[in-house]
Amino acid sequence: MKPRIAIDAMGGDEGVRVMVAGAALARHEHESFRFLFVGDETRIQTALDEHPGLKAASEILHTDEQVLGEDKPSQALRKSKNSSMGLAVNAVKQGEVSAAVSAGNTGALMAMSKLALRTMPGIDRPALSALLPTFEETDVVMLDLGANTECNARNLTQFAVMGAAYSRIIFGFDKPRVKLLNIGTEEQKGTGPLQEAAANLRAAPNLPMDFRGFTEADKLSHGDADVIVSDGFTGNIALKSLEGTARFVTDLLRRSFMSSLRSKIGFLISRPATELLRHHLDPNNHNGAVFLGLNGVVVKSHGSATPKGVANAVNVAARLVEESITERIAEDLQSFEDSLATAVRNGGDPT
Template sequence: MSLPRIAVDAMGGDEGVRVMVEGAALARRRHDKFQFLLVGDRERIETALAHHPGLTGASEILHCDDVVGGDEKPTQALRRAKTTSMGLAVDAVKHGAAGAAVSAGNTGALMAMSKLALRTMPGIDRPALAALIPTLKDQDVVMLDLGANRECDARNLVQFAIMGAAYARIVHGYDAPRVRLLNIGTEETKGTEQLQDAASQLKAATGLALTFEGFVEADKINRGDCDVIVTDGFSGNIALKAIEGAARFVTDLLRNAFSSSFRSKVGFLVSRPATELLRHHLDPNNHNGAVFLGLNGVVVKSHGSASAKGVANAVEVAARLLEDDITNRIAQDLAELGEDRLRDSTRGEAAAK
C-alpha cells in the first residue's frame, strides 16, 4: 500500500506522546509502506522513537510544544491553530504535507480546526462524525453524526446518509449499503418533521449507491440489521455514550461475578474462551477511529483513552480512506443525487410549511 504520509498529533490523548508513537509504530509494523509526520515536542518524540527503531526511518518530526487542552473550548483552541500540535497536523493536510491527520485530542477543537482549515466539500453543508459500532453480525455498523452537529435539518440528514453509505462501501465493500434513520419507532408516521422529510427524500432518490430501509430504534443499533445509521449529533452522541456505558457495565458485571467465590473462579476458567471473545468484541480499541466526513481532506479522531492498538487502528482507518479516496466517492454520490434537485426539494417543503 503506497500512500501519502499520515500526520499524527503526537501530543493528543490521555497519555500523549508515548502511546501515539507506539500506535504509529504498531501500524507501521502491520503495513510497512506507511509514512508519518509526527507533530509535537521533538525531544519527547525522539525519546519515544528510541523504543521503535522501525518507525524512525519512516517518520519526520514537526516540532511543536503547544498542546490543545482536553477541556479547552473550540473557540479558544482556534486562536492557537497555527501553534498547537493538533492545528499543525491538520494544517499539514491542508498544504499537502500529509494526506490525512490523526489526533486523540479535544474533539470539539479538532472539528473546529479541521472545518476552518479544510472547509466542507461542495454540496455538503456540515461535516459529520462517523464511527464503526460493533454488532452481533460479522460487520460493524457505520453511525453518524456522533456529536459534530447538535441540530440537523432534513437536508443535513440526507447528506449524512450519502456520506455514511460511501464510508460503508469502503470499509465493508458493499455496493448499496442498507441505510436507516434513527427514530423513536419504525412506523412511517413516527418522528420529527426533519426525520419525515429526510425519509421522503431518501425514498424518492434514484441512482444512489445505497438502499434506504426506513427507520431503526436505538435498541436495534447493535443488531446488525443495517449497514448505516443516520441521526443528528445530539442524539447520536447520547446513543454512543449509552452503548459505551453498557459495554463497560457488562464487562464489570462479569468481572465481579467471576471473582465473587471460588466456584465462580472455577466457572471463569471453564468459560474463559467465551469471555475472552466477549471482551475482545466489547473492547473500544478494536473499533477506534472516528472520521470527520464531508471535509476536503481526511481527519480521524482517536479516542482519548485509546491504547497503542487503538491508535494503530485509527491510523489504519485514515490509510484506508486515503487509499479508497473517500472524498471523491462522496462527491460522485452527491452528483448522482443532483444537488440542485435536493436544494429545490428542501426549499419547496419549507415553503409549504
C-alpha cells in the same frame, strides 16, 4: 499513492509514547506508510528510537504547545497556529500530508478541522462518524455523533450519502443498508426533518445505497443496517448509552465471577467465552472516528486508546486516503441531487 499521515503526538491520555507505538504497529502491517509527528521533538525522538523501522519513515515538526482536554473550542482555535493539533490539521490543508490523526480534545479538533479545511462543495455540515460493534461480522457506521446538535432534512440526507460512501470503502459493500435513527420503525413516526429525509432518500433509488427506513436505538447492534444516520444530539446520547452499557455488563460479570469460590471456578470454565466478549466490546478494535464532509481526512482516536487502537485509527485514515473518500462523496452527492431533481420533475415534491 503512498499515504503520509500527520500524527498529533501530544494528544490523548498518554501522549507521545502511545501515538508513536500505534504508528509503529500500523507501519508494521503497511510498510508504505510515512509519518509526520507533530509535538515535542525530544520526546518524539526518544519514542522513535524504540522503533527503528518507523523512525526511518518519519519526520518531526517540533512544537511544545498542545491543546488540553479541558480547553474549549474557542481556546483551542487561538492555539491553532502553534499547537500540535493545529499544525497537524494545517499540514493536511497545505497538502504536506494526506491525513491527520489526533487523540486530543474532540471539540477542538472539529473546530480546527472545519476552520482549516472547510466543508466540501455541496455539503452544508461535516459529521462525526464512527464504527460500532454488532452481532454480525462487520461493524455499523453511525453518524452524526456530536458535531451537529440540530439537523434539518438536507443535513440528514447528506449524512446518509457520506455514511454510505464510508461504508463502501471500509467494508466493500456495493449498496450499504442505510437506516435513520427514530423513535419507531413505522413510516409516520418521527420529527419533520426525519420524515422529509426519509422521503428524499426513497425518491432517489439509483444511489449506491439500500435505504431501509427507520430503526430504533435498541437495534443499533443487531447488524440489520450498515449505516445508521442521526442528528448529533441524539447520536451522541445513543453512543454514550452503548458505551455505558458495555462497561456495565463487563463490570457486572467481573463482580459476579469474583463473588464466591464457585463463581471463580465458573469463570475459569467460561473464560474463552468471556475473553471473546471482552475482545468484541474493546473500543480499541473499533477505534477511529472520522470527520466526514471536509476537504481532507481527519481521524479522531480515543483519548484512552492503546497502541493497537491508535494503529486502527491510522489504518482508517490511510484507507480513506487510498480510496479517495472526498471524491467518492462528491460523486455520490451529485448522483443524489440529480436523482432527486428527476423525481421532483416526474412526480412533484417527494415529501
